[in-house]
Amino acid sequence: MLAVENLHSGYGRIQALHGVSVEVKKGEIVTLIGANGAGKTTLLMTICGSPRATKGRVLLDGQDITQLPMHKLAHLGLAHSPEGRRIFARMSVLENLQMGAVAGNPDHYDEDLDKVLTLFPRLKERINQRGGTLSGGEQQMLAIGRALMSRPRVLLLDEPSLGLAPLVVRHIFEMIKQINQEQGMTVFLVEQNAHHALKLAHRGYVLVNGRVTLTGTGAELLANPEIRAHYLEGGHGATA
Amino acid sequence: MAGAALKAALKDGILGAVVAAALALPMLGFRLVDSASALTLATRFDWVAWAAAIVGLGRFALCLLRQSVPADRVPMMPDLGARFPKARLMVGWALAGFALVLPFLPFADRSLVDKATMVLIYVMLGWGLNIVVGLAGLLDLGFVAFYAVGAYSYALLATKLDLSFWLCLPMAGLFAASFGILLGFPVLRLRGDYLAIVTLGFGEIIRVILQNWVDFTNGPNGISGIPRPTLFGLQFTANAPEGKTTFADYFGLDFSGEHRVIFLYFVILALALLTNLFTLRIRRLPIGRAWEALREDEIACRSLGLNPTMIKLSAFATGAMFAGFAGSFFATRQGFISPESFTFIESAVILAIVVLGGMGSQIGVVLAALLLVGLPEWFRELQQYRMLAFGGTMVLIMLWKPSGLLSHRAPTIRLGKGAPS
Numbered sequence: 001m002l003a004v005e006n007l008h009s010g011y012g013r014i015q016a017l018h019g020v021s022v023e024v025k026k027g028e029i030v031t032l033i034g035a036n037g038a039g040k041t042t043l044l045m046t047i048c049g050s051p052r053a054t055k056g057r058v059l060l061d062g063q064d065i066t067q068l069p070m071h072k073l074a075h076l077g078l079a080h081s082p083e084g085r086r087i088f089a090r091m092s093v094l095e096n097l098q099m100g101a102v103a104g105n106p107d108h109y110d111e112d113l114d115k116v117l118t119l120f121p122r123l124k125e126r127i128n129q130r131g132g133t134l135s136g137g138e139q140q141m142l143a144i145g146r147a148l149m150s151r152p153r154v155l156l157l158d159e160p161s162l163g164l165a166p167l168v169v170r171h172i173f174e175m176i177k178q179i180n181q182e183q184g185m186t187v188f189l190v191e192q193n194a195h196h197a198l199k200l201a202h203r204g205y206v207l208v209n210g211r212v213t214l215t216g217t218g219a220e221l222l223a224n225p226e227i228r229a230h231y232l233e234g235g236h237g238a239t240a
Numbered sequence: 241m242a243g244a245a246l247k248a249a250l251k252d253g254i255l256g257a258v259v260a261a262a263l264a265l266p267m268l269g270f271r272l273v274d275s276a277s278a279l280t281l282a283t284r285f286d287w288v289a290w291a292a293a294i295v296g297l298g299r300f301a302l303c304l305l306r307q308s309v310p311a312d313r314v315p316m317m318p319d320l321g322a323r324f325p326k327a328r329l330m331v332g333w334a335l336a337g338f339a340l341v342l343p344f345l346p347f348a349d350r351s352l353v354d355k356a357t358m359v360l361i362y363v364m365l366g367w368g369l370n371i372v373v374g375l376a377g378l379l380d381l382g383f384v385a386f387y388a389v390g391a392y393s394y395a396l397l398a399t400k401l402d403l404s405f406w407l408c409l410p411m412a413g414l415f416a417a418s419f420g421i422l423l424g425f426p427v428l429r430l431r432g433d434y435l436a437i438v439t440l441g442f443g444e445i446i447r448v449i450l451q452n453w454v455d456f457t458n459g460p461n462g463i464s465g466i467p468r469p470t471l472f473g474l475q476f477t478a479n480a481p482e483g484k485t486t487f488a489d490y491f492g493l494d495f496s497g498e499h500r501v502i503f504l505y506f507v508i509l510a511l512a513l514l515t516n517l518f519t520l521r522i523r524r525l526p527i528g529r530a531w532e533a534l535r536e537d538e539i540a541c542r543s544l545g546l547n548p549t550m551i552k553l554s555a556f557a558t559g560a561m562f563a564g565f566a567g568s569f570f571a572t573r574q575g576f577i578s579p580e581s582f583t584f585i586e587s588a589v590i591l592a593i594v595v596l597g598g599m600g601s602q603i604g605v606v607l608a609a610l611l612l613v614g615l616p617e618w619f620r621e622l623q624q625y626r627m628l629a630f631g632g633t634m635v636l637i638m639l640w641k642p643s644g645l646l647s648h649r650a651p652t653i654r655l656g657k658g659a660p661s
Contacts (some may be wrong), residue, residue, distance in 0.1 A: 048543065074545025082543050088536035091529075092651035099533045102526070103545030127655045150545065 001026045001186050002047075002078075002154050007056035009046040016042040018210045019056065024154065024188045029180050031189040031197040031218070033231060034207035040190045041083050043207070044158050048073055048080055060154070074103035079152030083159050085143040089132030093123055096131050096142055100149030108151055115183075116145040119175065137168035144175065154186045155179070161193040169193060173200050194231035198222045206231075249303035257296025264291040302639070328650075332603055339509055343502045350498050355617045357505045357573065361566055362613045364512040366593040366605035367519060368562030373591065374600035375519075375528065376555035377535025379436040382423070382443025383590050386416040386560035388450060388582035390567025395463040395577055396456075405469035405572050409565060416564025417557040419446075424556035428549055431538070443587055450579040462578025468500065469507060469572050476500035504573050511569060515562045516602055522558075524652045531555050589613070596637055597645055604645045611637075 002024040010016045016039045024030045034040045046053050048070045058066045060078055073080070079100075088096050097116060101109050117124040120141040126134060131142060140160050147155055157176070161169040173196050179185045191197035198204050198218045206214040206227065214221065221227050268287040272279050339360075343353050365387060372380045393412040397403045403411075423442050427435050450457045457463070468476060474487040478495045487503070488495040522528035530551045533541050538548055571577050593612055597604030611633055619629050637645070 050542075069547075070542040071545050071547045074543065080543040082539055086537045086540035086543075088533050088540065090536060090649055091532060092653075094653055094655055095529065095532075095651055098653070099529060099541075099544055099546075102530070128651060130649075130651075146544070 001028075001061060002188060003057075003059040004043070004047060005057045005059070007043070007046060007058065008054045009042060009051050009056075010054065011042075011051060015054075016210050017046060020207070020210070020212055021056075022188075022205055022212065024186060026186055027180070027184050028203065029176070029187045029189060029201045031191055031201035031204045032207055033191055033194040033197055033204060033221075035231075036192070038207045039210040040192075040207055041158055042210075044080070044083075044156055044188075044190050047156065048078075074150055074152075077150075077153035078156065079103075079147040079150055079154070080156040081143045081147040081158060081160070084162065085136075085139045087131040087134075087139050087142050087146070089130065091131055093127050093129055093131060093134070093142060096146050097123075097149050100146035102150070104150035109149075112149050112151055116148055119148075119179065120145050136164050137172065140164060140168075140172055141175070144172075144179075148179070148185075152185075154188060157187060157189045159191060160189070161191060161196065169196060173197075176200060194227065195222070198227075245304070245307045249300050249307065252303045253296045253300030256299030257292040260295035261288055261292035264288045328603060335603070335606060336513065343505055350501055353498075353501050353505050355614065357501070357508055358617065359609050359614045360505070360508040360512050361570060361573075362590065362593060362609040363606050364508065364515050364566045364569075365563060365590045366597065366609050367512065367515040367602065368559045368566065369590050369594050370559075370597075370600060370602070370605055371519060371522075371531070371562070372555050372559035373594050375523070375535065376531040376552065378552065378555060379432065379439070380556075380559070381436045381440040381584075381587055381591065382446075383439075383559070383563060384582045384584070384586040385423070385443040385446035386419055386563035387567040387570070387586070388446055388579075389416045389419045389560075390564030391571040391577050391582070392450060392457060392463070392567075393564065394568035394571045395466045398467050398572075399463060399465065405467070405568070409568050412568035413561040413564040416567065417561040420556040420558075420560025421553050423560075424553040428552055440584070440587075443582075443584060447579050447582050450582070457579075460579060462576055462580070463571075464576040466571050466575050466577065468575065469504070471503060476503060504569075508566075508569055508573075511565055515565075518562075519602065527551070527554060529652070592634075596634075598641075598643060600649055601645070607645050 002022075004020060004022040006019045006021055007017055008015065008019055020039070020043055022030070022032065022043070032040055032043065042051070045051065047058050049065075049068055049072075050070050053066050056066070057064055060073075060076060063076070065073060065076065065078070068076075070080075088099065091099070097113060101112065104112060117127070122138055123141055123145055126138065131139065134142060144155075144157065144160065147157075160172050160176070164172065176187060176189065177200055180187055189197055189201065198221050201218040204216065204218050204221045205212050206221065214224065214227065216224070222232075265288050268291055269283060269285055271282045271284060273282045339356075342348055342356060365383070368386075369380065369383045372378050372383070390412040393415045394405065394408045397408045397411065398405065423439065427438050430438060451460055453459070470476070471487060473484065474490050475481070475484050476487050476499055478486070478488075480486040480489065486495065487493075487499055493499070519528075523532070530541070530546050531554075533544075533546065534548060534551045534555075541548055541551070570581070574581075589612060593605055593608040596612065597606075597608035612630070615633060616627075616630050619625075
């Protein structure tokens with residue numbers, strides 16, 4: 001579905017990605033884990049066309065989308081929930097969701113809205129409230145719900161656990177699983193919270209300094225002693 | 241506890257007094273006196289002392305007041321807009337109704353209608369800029385440029401090609417809108433401070449061109465003899481030129497200069513209301529929502545499939561168009577325009593109206609225009625103290641309503657209970 005081939009990218013003269021290849025198949029949840037500064041967000045943003053890739057390709061269903069500007073991608077079925085949620089703080093929850101439907105088919109609007117509100121009943125309770133007055137977890141739900149409103153083929157999630165309490169994180173991941181299972185949504189999840197992400201994902205990649213060092217199924221990576229040492233022990237794995 | 245509060249307030253008061261004294265010394269402390277032989281320098285340090293004392297005491301009292309009441313009960317004006325959303329709508333209708341009958345009220349003399357016309361020009365400019373700054377969140381410090389483009393478009397078309405006001409009005413809007421796009425292109429990648437600087441420069445460029453392109457714009461001498469608008473061909477003059485009828489003759493009235501003043505008032509009222517209706521309507525349409533979303537977060541907009549280029553350009557063009565309308569009205573009302581009328585201070589006043597009104601609020605703009613344009617006109621009798629009253633008002637607003645007079649934003653769509661149909 002989504003294939004990243006030998007992608008190079010960076011900011012000015014600083015190169016952040018040194019030939020990253022990732023594949024996400026239809027109906028899969030694939031996660032990319034890595035430490036701060038490994039290039040996780042850069043990879044997602046390069047897939048979205050900003051910064052531009054200096055080498056390599058990004059294919060969506062075989063179509064080369066490497067050089068397309070970000071705003072075209074949503075219309076091709078690639079929804080992106082950016083790092084830090086980036087909801088429209090002064091607009092209401094409903095208005096936020098409406099903005100998500102810009103790239104979607106207007107005929108589906110009511111149905112999609114209904115689907116998102118059933119998935120996140122909390123959003124329904126707060127439908128007329130301003131986005132900025134929601135709690136962090138609710139804002140994350142809104143960001144995911146907004147991305148779903150365009151009925152995407154692939155959902156890119158950038159650190160949905162950022163700054164959230166452990167219980168809320170668990171709930172959000174539960175929802176991602178549900179979206180994947182019930183709607184068959186293909187999800188590419190970039191996470192620092194390796195334990196939760198690997199437990200959820202069918203397959204995973206480990207990114208270190210702009211290179212993929214390890215790959216395997218979620219369970220394999222979770223059992224890998226190297227990963228346990230670097231990303232889990234003493235970190236999120238110990239508490240969850 | 242009380243002692244500490246008193247000490248802090250005292251400190252604050254003294255600091256305020258020192259700042260006031262430093263500012264007042266050059267401005268109030270020295271004065272040039274024109275005596276018989278030559279200019280002599282006179283001092284009036286008592287004025288400086290008064291200014292420092294007033295500011296110091298005011299600051300001291302304010303600090304005490306703020307400390308003696310709990311933080312959540314600080315004397316701020318309540319946000320009436322948020323508390324009474326329905327009342328706000330009614331106030332809007334009431335204001336519009338009042339504006340409609342204003343010229344026929346017994347106390348409305350010529351000068352009042354004239355002042356009201358002036359205020360309405362700024363209301364319209366404020367509403368136009370509100371689209372750019374309040375909705376799309378693009379800080380524009382050169383808005384007056386589009387006002388100037390509109391004014392000169394009409395003035396030149398009318399004096400050189402002899403076209404009528406009603407024909408020129410849409411053309412002026414169109415010209416201004418294309419200048420909006422012209423400005424929009426180079427600033428597409430800029431935001432915040434950088435955008436503000438470039439727009440400021442753009443405003444000055446337009447003014448400097450108007451000033452120096454003497455062959456075309458008549459330079460600093462300006463353009464005079466700009467024709468007045470007609471009502472379906474009816475002239476507002478004492479004697480009609482050949483083949484034309486005057487308004488007074490047609491309706492069998494005695495000629496009065498007031499007719500034209502009242503007519504102009506209604507023209508600008510209609511134009512301003514048009515701007516308002518347009519804004520209220522477009523906020524509910526996809527493009528209006530996209531403007532607001534762009535103000536909130538550009539990256540999110542792009543990731544949702546909105547093209548920021550189109551959104552920004554359309555916001556600049558739309559705001560500019562209304563400034564162009566206002567500009568051509570200004571030209572026809574004054575009968576004379578020159579680059580003098582389109583200096584940076586005009587941009588600043590319009591921006592102040594939008595900001596004081598509470599970014600994005602339509603009624604807030606009306607209140608702020610009344611305050612910033614109407615009040616100084618009113619206080620003309622105060623002569624040199626006029627600007628003091630103006631400054632004092634600004635300070636009071638900043639103390640009581642730091643986020644603008646009406647800063648509450650109502651969603652354009654609701655679900656569930658209490659949803660307007």
